[in-house]
Amino acid sequence: MSLSHTMDDILLREESDGAVYLTLNRPDKFNTLSQAMLIALQRELDTLAGDPAVRCVVIAGKGRGFCAGHDLREMRANPDKAYYQELFRSCSRVMQSIVALPVPVIARVQGMATAAGCQLVASCDLAIAGRSASFAVSGINVGLFCSTPAVALSRSISPKRAFDMLVSGNFIDADTAFDWGLLSAVTDDDNLDAAVADKVDQILGKSPAAVRFGKSMFHSQRQMVLADAYDYAGNVMAENMMSPDAGEGIDAFLGKRRPVWEQPGQ
Incomplete structure (x- = not known):
């Protein structure tokens, strides 16, 4: 440290x-x-x-x-x-x-x-x-x-x-x-x-990309009316799905192995 x-x-x-x-x-x-x-x-x-x-x-x-x-x-x-x-x-x-x-x-x-x-x-x-x-x-x-x-x-x-x-x-x-x-x-x-x-x-231990997607989405949607929040969250989730970590995480789950996340900044 x-x-x-x-x-x-x-x-x-x-x-x-x-x-x-x-x-x-x-x-x-x-x-x-x-x-x-x-x-x-x-x-x-x-x-x-x-x-x-x-x-x-x-x-x-x-x-x-x-x-x-x-x-x-x-x-x-x-x-x-x-x-x-x-x-x-x-x-x-x-x-x-x-x-x-x-x-x-x-x-x-x-x-x-x-x-x-x-x-x-x-x-x-x-x-x-x-x-x-x-x-x-x-x-x-x-x-x-x-x-x-x-x-x-x-x-x-x-x-x-x-x-x-x-x-x-x-x-x-x-x-x-x-x-x-x-x-x-x-x-x-x-x-x-x-x-x-x-x-x-x-x-x-979680995907850095998913955590960043999630924090931004979580706080933003709280300020929206329900329909807008769902529309926004769906778009964020689709973008998250296009990230390498989402593909790796799902493949690892299906393959019964531990995922290897991308490490930004390294």
């Missing part, structure tokens, strides 16, 4: 066999999304989007918590509407870049994920948390409704549950977050890394 650093080490990057691990590295600040952190994340996401060798991305947080949202101290030091508008635009772009990334993104969650940190979890394709993790969109407690986190949260859990979290600021535990659909899996805290590694291995 290779290791690189970005933006004065506030964001760490590791990569291994097509999987890239981005770790928020402000543990003393509970990995808050400062301007510098958002810039570093955007830079990495833009780079990853254009790299055909990347097959999966994991976003993690260093220390006791995953991410406590925006840096409130930094925000109060810049009491200017234009500054706030640009800050929230930058954060929204990061979240949309995660959704638009052509490969699956997994949130590895320990400790607390609050406000924009909870938004980050909701924006990832998959989210695996340790059982002691907790989640909240608690801006309301300091007089600030978590409007941008509401966008991602309301697309992950039911509207009434999302609004309850947003208007109360209450925390939910990992088992509740899983039951509500914010998480794809919950595991014992000491098994978190193994659970994430197992999911990464599952993704890496």
